[in-house]
Amino acid sequence: MIRQLLLLGILMDGKMHGYRLNEYIKHTMDFYTDLKKSTAYYILEQMEKEGYVSCETEREGKRPERRVYEITKPGKAYFLELLRNCLAGYAPTSYGDDICVAFMDKVPPAEIHTLLEGKRRKIVARLETFKEHKRHEGGWKYVINHNIAHLKADLSWVDSMLKERGKES
Amino acid sequence: MIRQLLLLGILMDGKMHGYRLNEYIKHTMDFYTDLKKSTAYYILEQMEKEGYVSCETEREGKRPERRVYEITKPGKAYFLELLRNCLAGYAPTSYGDDICVAFMDKVPPAEIHTLLEGKRRKIVARLETFKEHKRHEGGWKYVINHNIAHLKADLSWVDSMLKERGKES
DNA sequence: AACCGAATAATCAATATAGACTAATTATAT
DNA sequence: ATATAATTAGTCTATATTGATTATTCGGTT
Numbered sequence: 001m002i003r004q005l006l007l008l009g010i011l012m013d014g015k016m017h018g019y020r021l022n023e024y025i026k027h028t029m030d031f032y033t034d035l036k037k038s039t040a041y042y043i044l045e046q047m048e049k050e051g052y053v054s055c056e057t058e059r060e061g062k063r064p065e066r067r068v069y070e071i072t073k074p075g076k077a078y079f080l081e082l083l084r085n086c087l088a089g090y091a092p093t094s095y096g097d098d099i100c101v102a103f104m105d106k107v108p109p110a111e112i113h114t115l116l117e118g119k120r121r122k123i124v125a126r127l128e129t130f131k132e133h134k135r136h137e138g139g140w141k142y143v144i145n146h147n148i149a150h151l152k153a154d155l156s157w158v159d160s161m162l163k164e165r166g167k168e169s
Numbered sequence: 170m171i172r173q174l175l176l177l178g179i180l181m182d183g184k185m186h187g188y189r190l191n192e193y194i195k196h197t198m199d200f201y202t203d204l205k206k207s208t209a210y211y212i213l214e215q216m217e218k219e220g221y222v223s224c225e226t227e228r229e230g231k232r233p234e235r236r237v238y239e240i241t242k243p244g245k246a247y248f249l250e251l252l253r254n255c256l257a258g259y260a261p262t263s264y265g266d267d268i269c270v271a272f273m274d275k276v277p278p279a280e281i282h283t284l285l286e287g288k289r290r291k292i293v294a295r296l297e298t299f300k301e302h303k304r305h306e307g308g309w310k311y312v313i314n315h316n317i318a319h320l321k322a323d324l325s326w327v328d329s330m331l332k333e334r335g336k337e338s
Numbered sequence: 339a340a341c342c343g344a345a346t347a348a349t350c351a352a353t354a355t356a357g358a359c360t361a362a363t364t365a366t367a368t
Numbered sequence: 369a370t371a372t373a374a375t376t377a378g379t380c381t382a383t384a385t386t387g388a389t390t391a392t393t394c395g396g397t398t
Contacts, residue, residue: 002265009272019377032267041378046354063376083276086269088287092295093262093319096171098201098312100255103178107252118257124262124342129347143267146326150262151357153318161311172384188347208385209347215384233347233392345394354385364375 003035003043004052005086007010008071008079011053015070018044031133032143044069097154101161112165120158127151172212173221174255177240177248180222180310184239187213200302201312213238221247234304270330281334289327296320 006029010021021044027074044067052075059065071079097119104112105148114138133140177199179190190213191206213236216222221244228234240248266288273281301316302309 002268003194005265005272007270009275011270012272012275017377022377031261031263032271033263035237036356038357038379042283042354052332062260062363066377080276084280084284086265087273087276087281087284090288090291090295090323091265092200092266094200094202095262095315095319096174096255098254098315099171099175099178101175101311101315102198102201102309103181104256104311106178106181107249107256111247111253112256115253115256119259122259126250126259140271142270142326142330145262145329146267146270146323147308149326150319153322154259154315157311157315157318160314186347188345205386207349207387211384232394235347241351340398342397345397346392347390349390350388352386352388356382356383359380359383360378362376364373366371366373368369368371 001082002086003033003039004047005079005082006035007040007043007047008034008075008082011071011100012067012076012079013066017058017066019066021069031130031147032140047075047079049169051075051114055136104165109165113162116162120155120162123151123155123158127155170251171255171260172202172208173216174218174248174251175202175204176209176212177244177251179222180238180240181245181248185236186227186235186237188235190238200299200311200316216244218245273334282331285327285331285334289324289331292320292324293329296324 007021008018008023010024016024018041022040025035025040027152044053044055048055048069049149051072053069055070056068057065058068107115127148130151134144134148134164176190177192179193181183185193187210191209194202194204194209213222213224217224217238222238222240222242224239225237226234227237276284296317299313299320303313303317
């Protein structure tokens, strides 16, 4: 669903062939989605069957054939429906961290502090990455802010656990 | 991976049959995971093949047969390995909201404010739910705090967008 | 006492996703 | 000049996930 939205959203700016679509996702959206190449092709095929995109094969020079996808009128309507639903909705996220923290006490208490410090470092590292993005990119402003907000929340959450649980080491 | 951790973590407190496992997840972990019943059975089967859990079928009274799962020694070791990795690691989350906000401008500008207000209400509602949980449950303290932190981050993020993008309505 | 809905317990077929693979072309380095 | 690496483009198989379905039993109701 969200993946359909993603692909249709890109195609809203004009037709594109599968390979370029995937390169685009990989280069400019890598931090915001985990959509893989083969899944993208699969969803495009499925959306072609449902009439949301049309597909023509073309070849340029002696390169292999490419499948050029274009969003259709029903596809545009469907995209807007998905988009409105997503903008007005809230899809509860489930975090792997929740599960492992729930079982935290099953690891020897002496280790906990060190382990959480490892997590902390990784959060800080990712936070730095996003702060750099902030300077470079323009359009994705809100998205970057969103991710930064969540990373900051994670950071102070880990810090609060370190404070409470870190005494015994 | 995180789902294996979840199932093994429950089994660390003693053997349990499939149905009860799933009821347990549904009743006490519903907010923190989206693991479905059939997926749980699948993962248990897979972990049985790998020797992390053993499985015996038993029947009580005239009820249908149940598969009782018990974690093995290799299973406990594997669980601790997963747990350490998860506690010390950070798995980047990708949010559906990021995608739809990235395409926000493809919806008529006049609608944006109303749509985002819808999202805001849903965030607030969920936040209330978690705040109630806070009183009832004891052990899952950090998990609840984590979710509350993220919901608050979402809330002030939506508010910042409402402030910037809501003028034109 | 017969019926209906909920609970118990799991299975199955269909769909979605990931990761490895193919196969040609162009760029790079020795 | 030629071996090697990277790029282009997409496919294929294996695995994970979901939603629907089955089939029995228990508890309450009229």
